[in-house]
Amino acid sequence: MESRHLSTPAWSAFKAWLLKLHGVPIAHLRLLTGGCPAEELPALAKELKRVRADFKKRPNGVSAPADERLRRDYAALGVPWSAWSEVALEVQRDLKRERYARWTGADALEFPEGPSAQDLVTVVLFGGVEQARPHLLHRASLASGSLEALWCGWLAGRPLEPETLRAFAGAPERLAEPLYTPGIEEVLPLFFVEPDPARAERALEVASAQRGASRSQPLMDFLRSLLGLWRQDTSVEEVRARFDASVATVSPSEVTHLSAPAYLYGRYLEALPPHALLERVGSRLERIAVPARVADVQPVMEALTALEELTALGLGLRVEQRPGDVLLSAQEPEPGAGDEFL
Numbered sequence: 451m452e453s454r455h456l457s458t459p460a461w462s463a464f465k466a467w468l469l470k471l472h473g474v475p476i477a478h479l480r481l482l483t484g485g486c487p488a489e490e491l492p493a494l495a496k497e498l499k500r501v502r503a504d505f506k507k508r509p510n511g512v513s514a515p516a517d518e519r520l521r522r523d524y525a526a527l528g529v530p531w532s533a534w535s536e537v538a539l540e541v542q543r544d545l546k547r548e549r550y551a552r553w554t555g556a557d558a559l560e561f562p563e564g565p566s567a568q569d570l571v572t573v574v575l576f577g578g579v580e581q582a583r584p585h586l587l588h589r590a591s592l593a594s595g596s597l598e599a600l601w602c603g604w605l606a607g608r609p610l611e612p613e614t615l616r617a618f619a620g621a622p623e624r625l626a627e628p629l630y631t632p633g634i635e636e637v638l639p640l641f642f643v644e645p646d647p648a649r650a651e652r653a654l655e656v657a658s659a660q661r662g663a664s665r666s667q668p669l670m671d672f673l674r675s676l677l678g679l680w681r682q683d684t685s686v687e688e689v690r691a692r693f694d695a696s697v698a699t700v701s702p703s704e705v706t707h708l709s710a711p712a713y714l715y716g717r718y719l720e721a722l723p724p725h726a727l728l729e730r731v732g733s734r735l736e737r738i739a740v741p742a743r744v745a746d747v748q749p750v751m752e753a754l755t756a757l758e759e760l761t762a763l764g765l766g767l768r769v770e771q772r773p774g775d776v777l778l779s780a781q782e783p784e785p786g787a788g789d790e791f792l
Contacts (some may be wrong), residue, residue: 451779451780451781452759452760452763452765452779452780453760453777453778453779453780454756454759454760454777454778454779455775455776455777455778456752456753456756456775456776456777456778457526457527457749457774457775457776458771458774458775458776459522459523459524459526459527459749460523460527460749460750460752460753460776461753461771461776462519462520462523463520463523463524463527463529463747463749463750463753464749464750464753464754465481465482466517466519466520466523467505467508467520467744467750468481468482468501469482470508471500471501471504473497473500474497474500474501475497476490476493476494476497477494477497477498477501480494480767480769480783481494481757481769483769484768484769484770484783484784485766485767485768485769485782485783485784486761486766486767486783487766487782487783488764488765488766488782491761491764491766491767494761494767495758495761495762498754498757498758498761501754502745502754502758504744505743505744505745505750505751505754506743506744506745507743508743508744508745509742509743509744510531510740510741510742510743510744510746510747512524512531512533521701524747525668525699527749529741529747529748529749530698530738530739530740530741531738531740532698532735532738532740533701533702534702534732534735534736534738535736535738535740537572537576537702538576538732538735538736541572541573541575541576541577541578542576542577544573544578545573545576545577545578545581548581549581550565550573550578550581550582550585551580551581553565553585563588563589563592564585564588564589565582565585565589566589567589567593567598567601567602567706568703568705568706570582570585570586570589570602570605571601571605571705571706571708571709571728572702572705574586574605574724574725574728574729575705575708575728575729575731575732575735576729576732576736577729577732579605579725579728579729582605582606583606583607586602586603586605586606587602587603587606587608589602590602590603590606590608597618597632597636597637598706600614600615600618601706601709601710604709604713604724605709605724605725605728607723607724607725610713612643612644612717615640615643616640616641616643616644618637618640619637619640619641619653622641622649622652622653622655622656623652623656625637625638625653625656625657625660626656626659626660634657634660634666635666635669635704635707636706636707636710638653638654638657638666638669638670638673639669639673639710639711639713639714640710641653641654642673642676642714643713643714643717645680647677647680647681650673650676650677651677654670654673654674654677657670658670668692668695668696668698668699669696669699669707669711671692671695671696672689672692672693672695672696672711673714674692675688675689675692676689676714676718679718686719689718689719690719693711693715693719694734696711697711697712697731697734697735698734698735698738700735708728708731709728712724712727712728712730712731713727715727756778757778760778760779760780763780765780765781765782766780766781766782766783767779767780767781767783768780768781768782768783768784769783
């Protein structure tokens, strides 16, 4: 029996792109459930040709939050994705016309309290700290007592004492609270502002046990590498690599999550002004090479090729979702496969 093993993220990413296509009813009915009977394989083969042609011309545009699952699949597969290059261009246009220096007209009417913290961090990320500084200080005043205020003040040049962040984080066990606000990605780094390995390691353990913690894995890997740096069993180069991998997974909608890792980078690896740390991150994000078309995404095309090869055998096609992977095989699907789709 001919079969192919695919990783769960690869199959999930393929299905996400398949669902965006119109005019492939058999592929939707059979591939998204349990497989395809032999008598329908010729029609499926025709549709797969259409899928391949579509992938060759379809832009590899991934939007958040609409394609959040696909973005997570890409991250698990190591496929680069970033909307940061477009964000950088928009920020540069705004800075050139001094939008943040003036903040008048429609901006002032719609947002009388100034830009949001998310917008301000984005502006600093791409070199606009001078225009952003007054807004950052104003935002820090408006949000006094919050983590947002601490980071806005820090980016504007105010000193930030590690004890302040430690007090804000509280005990590691607090991370286990189901409604912890701000989220784990924002609070977990606060346990690393001082070389206290026992406290930091406990925080990692609690965070790792949380549902959905895998999404934060690159951040956790970076923080775990800091533990190694403190214990002198991890090199500076390894910590830098973990930092780069961590920030590369952050989407524009999560930009405020970058402040804490940048602070830690400056504290333990390279002492730079806050805005310089953010600008370095921005430069890294802007350079992420994104596949231009779906056909350039190797794991997606591997899934399509496997389907084409097995379909060509004419014996039937079975799709089995298993723990950790997906098995495609050239045989009749399980009885009743596809019924749940109707």
